[in-house]
Amino acid sequence: MIKHDVVVIGGGLAGMRAAVEAAERGADVAIVSKMHPVRSHSGAAQGGINAALGNTAEDTPANHAFDTAKGSDYLGDQDAIEAMCDDAPRQIIWLEHRGCIFSRLPDGRLAQRPFGGAGSPRTCYSADVTGLVILHTLWEQLERFNVKVYEEYFCTALCTEDGVGTGVVAYNMRNGQLELITAKATIFATGGCGRMYAKTTNGYASTADGLGIAFRGGLPIMDMEFVQFHPTSLKENGVLLSEAARGEGAHLLNSLGERFMFKYAPEKGELASRDVVSRAGWTEIMQGRGIDGCVLLDLRHLGREKILERLPQIRELALDATGKDAIDTPIPILPGMHYTMGGIETDKFGATRIPGIYAAGEAACVSVHGANRLGGNSLLETIVFGARSAKHACEYIKEIGDVRPSERTLKAEQERIDRWLSKNEGVRAPQIRAQMNKTMSENVFIFRNEKELTKAVDDLLEIRKTFDRDVYVMDKSKTFNTDLVHAMEVDFLIDAAMCVANGALARKESRGAQARTDYPERDDENWMLHTLAWRQDGQNPRLDYSRKVTITKWAPTVRSY
Amino acid sequence: MAQVKLDIFRYDEAVDAVPHRDTVEIDVPITMTVLDALETAKAEVDGSISFRRSCRSAICGSCSMNINGVTGLACKTPCKSVMNDDGVIQIDPMPNFQPMKDLVVHMDPFWDKYTRLKPYLQPADRDEDHELERRVSPADMKKLVDAANCVMCATCYALCPVVSVDPSFAGPAAIAYAYRFIEDVRDGKRKERLAQINEDYLWLCAHCYACSYCPKHVDPHDRIVDVKRATIQEGVMMDHPGPRHALVVNRTIKKTGMLAETEVILGTVGRFNFRAQLKVAPLGLRMAVKGKMPPPFLKPIPKADEVRTIFESLEVPT
Structure with a gap:
């Protein structure tokens, strides 16, 4: 049986940062990941990571915190936001000292670029491959500390005894064995759940795994209705074109050739926060000023040299997908599902309500992003809260003795898998996923209303029941059975989608990424509350609004850009 | 839409003595990538077809495979660029690796080559000596940027004829990664790193340029030349x-x-x-x-x- 003091589920930025922190503190730590860590989707992050270093203009962590609170449409918990922004410069320097290849200013200090919703250029970057270079730096640290990685192990369930976390069950993809992994502390860093939607900037592997596991393990999922649609994704395949493009000065144009953003955000224009830009772009398209269902991202005036130096990846991604070269042609783009502000509820140390269970990164909801995340804050969150959760976990494991998970969960998981494998007819997971994708994309998109949300909630409940009753796995092999793994992923995704749709239907206001056409105003009187969703077998989640938003310095006020 | 016939290498190491091939026919837009075609085939026709994939935008390095005999990223290869007149695309696992299942191979020997590099920064001075970032000029950083674009997809390793005859050769990807530290002005182990990569048969590289085909333009071959040049400049291993x-x-x-x-x-x-x-x-x-x-x-x-x-x-x- 596998046994470690701290087990981190997920090998992306948050997971690796947590593991390195635990290793530096001398803990016996291991990573369990369904992929090799360098394959994680954190590597696809392009634009940068925020920290108020003030290298190119006056800046302070307090300014950063204010921008983040405002960007969150005042739903972010300001104590957590301040903690993150205060820690940001230290974490960036930590990464730099470990060899991270950041772009530089002529004097050798870290370069910083402007980003949406930020009052100062505070986004550190490495051309447009920032996620990749940080991912590699952290993986290098895993090698340095010789951290054990259970690679291609798919975590399926959480074990608790007497209300305390004792480990997880994981499926070894290489030989088809389910294994019990004992851990005094478990940190979920499993990333996002973009695959709820048909078109998303997320990779195939962003499938709500940790979220689904925590939800089934009795933890609440918070603020899932806040789904960020990135303003600039490619129509062809949903692939992301970084906000760095606009940070470097790219324009958004409609079919009339107008820079339409100034109609919606007179001061910031293209560099308003993402929810604002996405709504603006979609409005232009809906009102007939789009081109084939898109608006245009125009980089031409930046010039070949700057594009090749600072934005080479997005130029190539656009070229591969559309055949258009951004150096001399505007690229058609549209808003696409990008990020979930919500996730496993944690406190500002990354701890959940079950002792010994932590969450960090996109899988978690602290909440620092509230109703809308600013660009460059997601990478920051992974680093800050990856480290914080591990720090807290390392203190926690000193307090408790040995833990021993019972075989109960292992047996239940084995039964779940055997049931799917033993059937030879029914419905396969990809078909169920397609139904979920359809209803989410049609009914829980940028602009929402009661009728469509009710349809989504009903559809998803039906989809949930169909899955539970009829799902079967076609591949019976014990070797690298991705058909089975994908079915487990879809199982988790349906849970996540139900949280999104139910939360969106219940929240009768417009705030950040939640834009209700039937409730167009923000309602601070009634809705300065987080949404907590609790799982109920085969039913819609139970919603609970007992957690109030924490305000420290900035009372909600009119939000304009 | 066009009919694409995926002619796929099939093998399960746990049960098959020898591999076989299956042809799966699907109707997809010809602009679709080979990866998305495989995904469609798996979702709609045969759930047992196995391959690795994640980002589908050429940044995670998961989906390297042989497409019509040439190694590359399936997510970066449109069907229309590789299908023949009958719509057939031949898909095989990467060479130079042991197949595990279908297009999935055992990657461990490849990762081991990195572990041998001690692939993490080892500065000569202490972090505490630098209150803020270590200063590095844009020109010194730029040297590392191309190598930093490597996504470790192993395409170059699969294409390398030296690896195929002598698996102890570090291979192009690891040498390019070694270069990333050798040329990093913050690192304090330049000579040790050069000696180590020399030990890992740097000089076996036959300069065939096969690894110059790199989906991320890292061009490991040029990095190999750079590392050889640095070896001589530093006078490391001159008795070898x-x-x-x-x-x-x-x-x-x-x-x-x-x-x-x-x-x-x-x-x-x-x-x-x-x-x-x-x-x-x-x-x-x-x-x-x-x-x-x-x-x-x-x-x-x-x-x-x-x-x-x-x-x-x-x-x-x-």
């Missing part, structure tokens, strides 16, 4: 055959305008290394018998001074 071979080839051509093979052999194994000379002696004898033995002393070609001028103009001034 690799650097000596390079230098003696250089010297004889510069001197005579020709490759003085006898001198190259002696220079490579060592003029006074009699044991090594005895080892190559049988080969020399066989060559002599067949009349293939080059003359021990070569007369320079006419206008050898012009060759020398070329060399001198390319040499780095010391």
